[in-house]
Amino acid sequence: MDEGLVSVDKFSGGSQVYFLTHLHLDHTRGLGASGGWRHGPLYCSPATARLLPIRFPGVDASLLRPVAAGASASLSLSSPNSGRPVSIHVTALPALHCPGSLMFLFRSDIGCMLYTGDFRWELGCDKARSAKKALLDALAGDTVDVLYLDNTYCHPSLNFPPRHVVAQQIVDIIRAHPDHEFILGIDTLGKEDLLLYIARALQTKIWVWPQRLLTIHLLGIDNNEEIFTTQTSLTRIRAVPRYALSIESLEALNTVCPTIGIMPSGSPWLWRNSEGKAKFSDKAPAKSSRCKGRGRGAGAIEMNYDPLSPPKLFEKDSYTLPYSDHACFLELEDFMQTVRPSAVVGIVRTSYCYVNPRGHFGHLCADEDEACTDNTPVKNDRHAGNSTPLKNSRHAGNSTPVKNGRHAGNSTPVKNGRHAGDSTPVKNGRHAGNSTPVKNGRHAGNSPPKRRPSALKTPRRRMVKISSPTLYRSRAIMMKRRHSCGAKIEEPEETIPFS
The missing domain is CATH 3.40.50.12650 (Rossmann fold)
Known part of the structure; x- marks a missing residue:
């Protein structure tokens, strides 16, 4: 599926259909832009549809498409590149976060994706049990290829009472x-x-x-x-x-x-201002000891x-x-055990501490050994995007020349016979295309040894772009945007492939 079809909780234009999980401020950026909302159909819950004209008077009510929890909608879109028809089936599910909050399950002929938005399915709660049953019924045994998960409290120290x-x-x-x-x-x-x-x-x-x-x-x-x-x-x-x-x-x-x-x-958690006065805040590091994550709060305080x-x-x-409307860690773990997605991506990036859900729940993914996506940092920065990791980070892509002539893409011969594309044998058996084993497992084509083929090898025509203002950016994407023609880094956009 081509890019520019569907956006969730991002309203800057460029897509054919838009979805709003709930009406909290961090999920509505772009709805209040001058001139009002005119970019396309907007799917949300009936409760959200009633509140939208009050919160955002410029929204064109004729573009609202209320969909109740448990209901489904079929979208007939067109590829912006080829013009061919694209069909997507969407099911709304109760998120139990705040009035009108929804999850969205997207299904098409190329895969399945679940976007939770903010949610809390409490263990032992009747409403949560009903919501879980509705999700499993909607999946009908299919695997969720990509799960966009509310990772607000994705840390083992963060468990709350009902x-x-x-x-x-x-x-x-x-x-x-x-x-x-x-x-x-x-x-x-x-x-x-x-x-x-x-x-x-x-x-x-x-x-x-x-x-x-x-x-x-x-x-x-x-x-x-x-x-x-x-x-x-x-x-x-x-x-x-x-x-x-x-x-x-x-x-x-x-x-x-x-x-x-x-x-x-x-x-x-409690922070103190410059005068030493205590003040309330819900933006403190999400750890019970000194936080070693990313963000301006990292390592700032200790919490007992x-x-x-x-x-x-x-x-x-x-x-x-601790009255929380977000899932705590045990509830996130239970949700992951229920869904068992092929890949998981955290939707919260405005956190004082970076908490990547794959770090805690990767073992619950169906494709546990899958190569990293753009959202998943790799140890020692060995992998950044679609490239193949090599020793000492000598390789960063299939077409970028590498210092000292170690690798120059898939077709350029390299000095000393170290690499000659996909078909030229290499001295000492270092490399012989895409099918010849390499001594010590150093290199066997374009895939790292002992890994299943990455979903990122999927052809571009089978890619789906879901835009969201709360998705993490990879380090590679941020650096590319920062240094390319002075482009302004705005909201993140992630391209996720389906297999």
Whole structure:
């Protein structure tokens, strides 16, 4: 399949059909561009379709294609290169991340691809069991060739209790402080189930800001119970935007009346600003010890937080509890065991620590020994893209000359007879084309020894491009873009082959 057919969570144009997994800001880049959305049909859940015109007034509603969880759609597209028809069958699956969140399963005559978006399928949860059954039914025994996985918490130290357990802990904290007011930090979308649980358990209303109340009504929540209000005098519990909950704001509120802040998040880590004041953040390194990953937070702090421990004061007048809408490590592992894809790619690149899911779950891939794709870094940078790894990184591609004349593509003879393309025998048996074994296994054609053929050897006409703003870039792609004609590096695009 040609490039430029389908884009998921990326809206910069250039594709024929677009898909939106959910309405969180990091998945909607490009929708708010000047002039509004006019690039093509946009598939999303019915709940997302109701919220889109409010969040992005410039979106042309006639381009929205609502598809409910469990429903399917058949797309008839055309190849931008050959003009030939291309058929893709898409199934929407519940992601259970926030209202309206979906996964998308893409199937065509050249393979199968699953894009999870942000999700959480809790172990033992009835909704998750139903979602898993729906996925297996949709696959009908087929193998997922490429799995795009939510790797937000892809580290063994990050395991959280079920959401209902944490919700009850929050209720217990509020009950234990009858004379305090409470501030909960939440997103502009998500954690509605938590607020409903608190309100029903305590038989109380919850304050939300006006825009949040509109979102709740558009989602069909609280139509009869009237749990949510914008009048502060009616309740001692307020849900505020997460950025508004800080140690400074709590200190100010406590000068008026006793107030406790609660941050329900899967990563409730504490950072300090330049003045030494503590503040909440969910952007800290995703490790329980010093983080050795990539990103500006790598190695910055140590964390002694145990997400399975009872709730405790995080700072004076504040609690943090691991209420996560992203899958924790054990849930990711269970998901990988269920899907068993041929290849897995992490969708989260804006992380303080680079966590490549193949490093933890490569043994659960059907093609465990498959050569690396552009998304998978190789030890010592021996492999970067479509090239064949050689000792000491002497080779980086099938057509790039290499220093000292060790290799100059598939057809150029090399000094001292070291390499003469795909068909010329080489002195001492070092190389004899694509079929002659080489002494010590140094080189046997264009494939590394003892590896199954890489999917990247697939002809270009059998490649599928899925564009997403959250995909990792390989080091090779970034360097190429950075040094080519001053091109601006924008959102990542990955080309994934199907076998």
